[in-house]
Amino acid sequence: MATWNVNSVKQRMPRLLAWLDERRPDVVCLQETKLADDAFAELLGEALEGRGYAVAAHGEATWNGVAILSRAGLDDVVAGLLGAPGFPHPEARAVSATCDGIRVTSVYVPNGRTPDSEHYHYKLAWLASLREMVAA
Numbered sequence: 001m002a003t004w005n006v007n008s009v010k011q012r013m014p015r016l017l018a019w020l021d022e023r024r025p026d027v028v029c030l031q032e033t034k035l036a037d038d039a040f041a042e043l044l045g046e047a048l049e050g051r052g053y054a055v056a057a058h059g060e061a062t063w064n065g066v067a068i069l070s071r072a073g074l075d076d077v078v079a080g081l082l083g084a085p086g087f088p089h090p091e092a093r094a095v096s097a098t099c100d101g102i103r104v105t106s107v108y109v110p111n112g113r114t115p116d117s118e119h120y121h122y123k124l125a126w127l128a129s130l131r132e133m134v135a136a
Contacts, residue, residue, distance in 0.1 A: 003029040003106070009067075010035060010043060020051055026072045027099050029106035033057065033065030040067065058095040065092050066108050072100035084129040087122040094130065105134075 002025045006012040009030060020028070033040060040057040048055055052071045058079035059065030068074065075098040080090060087110065096105040107130060112123035 001025060001027045001029075001104070003031070005031040005108070007032045007034075009033040009040065009065075013044065013047075017047055017051075020048075020053070020069075024071075026070065027104055028053075028069040029104065030067040030069070031065075031106060031108040033059050033067050034062060035059045035065055036061045040065075056095050056097045058092045060092045063091070064108055066095045066106040068095055068097050068099070068104055068106050070097065070099045070104075072102075074099060081126070081129045081133050083132070085122055085125040087119070093126070094133075096133075 002023070006016065009016065035043065036059050037057050039061065040059055041055070045055065048069060053069040054074040055067060055069055056074050056077040057067040059067070077095070077097045079095050080092070081094045084090060093108045093110065094105060096103065110119065110123040110126050112120035114120060
């Protein structure tokens with residue numbers, strides 16, 4: 001299992017595919033994909049499928065976005081966190097799936113900026129939602 005903050009999967013695609021070919025991880029969590037789900041599938045779907053990966057993506061154009069790539073199957077996929085706050089709307093920051101019996105979650109935690117910022121309070125509320133999901 002591996003995780004990678006790609007900071008734009010479109011920009012990292014050649015490096016990502018070469019890395020997958022070289023390392024062949026069973027499960028990969030990506031953060032900051034910065035692509036809507038349909039654009040992710042259009043850009044990488046065929047290349048990942050040809051390498052034996054199923055994909056669970058939860059993204060939005062320009063910002064955020066997470067994905068799980070799995071050669072161990074993807075079951076019970078859930079996009080987002082139930083009850084998670086939005087800033088100012090729900091953001092694509094989490095996706096979960098069961099991969100060969102193991103629950104996997106790819107998360108991109110909000111930047112809290114400074115402790116007196118409303119972004120910081122949003123981050124704390126978001127992490128509380130993540131904690132509740134993990135504990136369930």
